[in-house]
Amino acid sequence: MVRWEPGTPERLQRAALELFATRGYEETTAAEIAQAVGLTERTFFRHFKDKREALFHGQDLLEKAFLEGVAAAPEQASPLEMVSAALRAVSSSFPDERRSLSRTRQDVIDRNPALQERERHKLASLAATIAEALRARGVGEPAATLAAQSGITVFGVAFLRWIDEERPLDAIMQDVLGELRTVLR
Amino acid sequence: MVRWEPGTPERLQRAALELFATRGYEETTAAEIAQAVGLTERTFFRHFKDKREALFHGQDLLEKAFLEGVAAAPEQASPLEMVSAALRAVSSSFPDERRSLSRTRQDVIDRNPALQERERHKLASLAATIAEALRARGVGEPAATLAAQSGITVFGVAFLRWIDEERPLDAIMQDVLGELRTVLR
Numbered sequence: 258m259v260r261w262e263p264g265t266p267e268r269l270q271r272a273a274l275e276l277f278a279t280r281g282y283e284e285t286t287a288a289e290i291a292q293a294v295g296l297t298e299r300t301f302f303r304h305f306k307d308k309r310e311a312l313f314h315g316q317d318l319l320e321k322a323f324l325e326g327v328a329a330a331p332e333q334a335s336p337l338e339m340v341s342a343a344l345r346a347v348s349s350s351f352p353d354e355r356r357s358l359s360r361t362r363q364d365v366i367d368r369n370p371a372l373q374e375r376e377r378h379k380l381a382s383l384a385a386t387i388a389e390a391l392r393a394r395g396v397g398e399p400a401a402t403l404a405a406q407s408g409i410t411v412f413g414v415a416f417l418r419w420i421d422e423e424r425p426l427d428a429i430m431q432d433v434l435g436e437l438r439t440v441l442r
Numbered sequence: 443m444v445r446w447e448p449g450t451p452e453r454l455q456r457a458a459l460e461l462f463a464t465r466g467y468e469e470t471t472a473a474e475i476a477q478a479v480g481l482t483e484r485t486f487f488r489h490f491k492d493k494r495e496a497l498f499h500g501q502d503l504l505e506k507a508f509l510e511g512v513a514a515a516p517e518q519a520s521p522l523e524m525v526s527a528a529l530r531a532v533s534s535s536f537p538d539e540r541r542s543l544s545r546t547r548q549d550v551i552d553r554n555p556a557l558q559e560r561e562r563h564k565l566a567s568l569a570a571t572i573a574e575a576l577r578a579r580g581v582g583e584p585a586a587t588l589a590a591q592s593g594i595t596v597f598g599v600a601f602l603r604w605i606d607e608e609r610p611l612d613a614i615m616q617d618v619l620g621e622l623r624t625v626l627r
Contacts, residue, residue, distance in 0.1 A: 377563050378562050378563065399599045400621060400625050403599065403618070403621060403625045404625050406598075406599075407622070413591075418584075436584055436588060437588045440522055440588045440592070441522060441623050
């Protein structure tokens, strides 16, 4: 059984983001990322399959937060209320201290079409997982898929605002959800 | 009645889909696809960059239909009405005769995670293009992005129903749009 020093993936991720942002994603190697935090390339590959995964570290936690939010919604909650609860749960994963790191990450992704494709895929998978959780709570189709997709749409739009604004993510998400409801009225 | 003779790219696409579905996507080569319709591999590559593109042939037409629908919406249309017009325009690209081909294509994509990733990326790009068209018609943000994303959500859900149902795509899309509005009420 191998024991990890706590926080190693996070340190590697931070170093990766800084190098990707300053030198470029393509130009940065796993060895350089590891070296930047005094670790070996081998250690890097113990945590991440490849350098791309260093960018997507934390997605499991995001999924977990969404699912916990759905699970914690009251018994009689509507699909929209379940999704709204999930968005609220997710916002606690994005405290203001994380904004600068998230912005750096987004800049790296925006500059690389392959990473954009990956990011979109991850969000689409997340929507599918949330829809499954809604169905498990008795929501039928297509309501489950529509509510889940709407939640991801709101998250995506609100997240891009959050990295440029000083307001908490939760407040922005509730605003964007309100605007989505207005658009569809 | 005039019989419509499909052009070379359409014939190659049909052959590609049939081979992907029967032999598997990975196992089929461009040369085999070309051979199936009596053409050379060189001809295949004159029409498609690679075999994957044979699956995504027609996406430009889909985008064109969406944009024409947005452009054709009445002057005072709301963002939702513009998206609804775009969905109506798109449905004419999916006559009932195309259902069986669309179903075969979907089966191929469902069995291959890399193709799913590509498909999601294409839909996300389409949403971005529609949002741009809405902004060009004076819709502000985030309404433009939210309306465009909702349109793509409706299209995606309705399309998967259409390949399994006997009803026209337009009717299914209007139903799904109605259900999305109910979910968000």
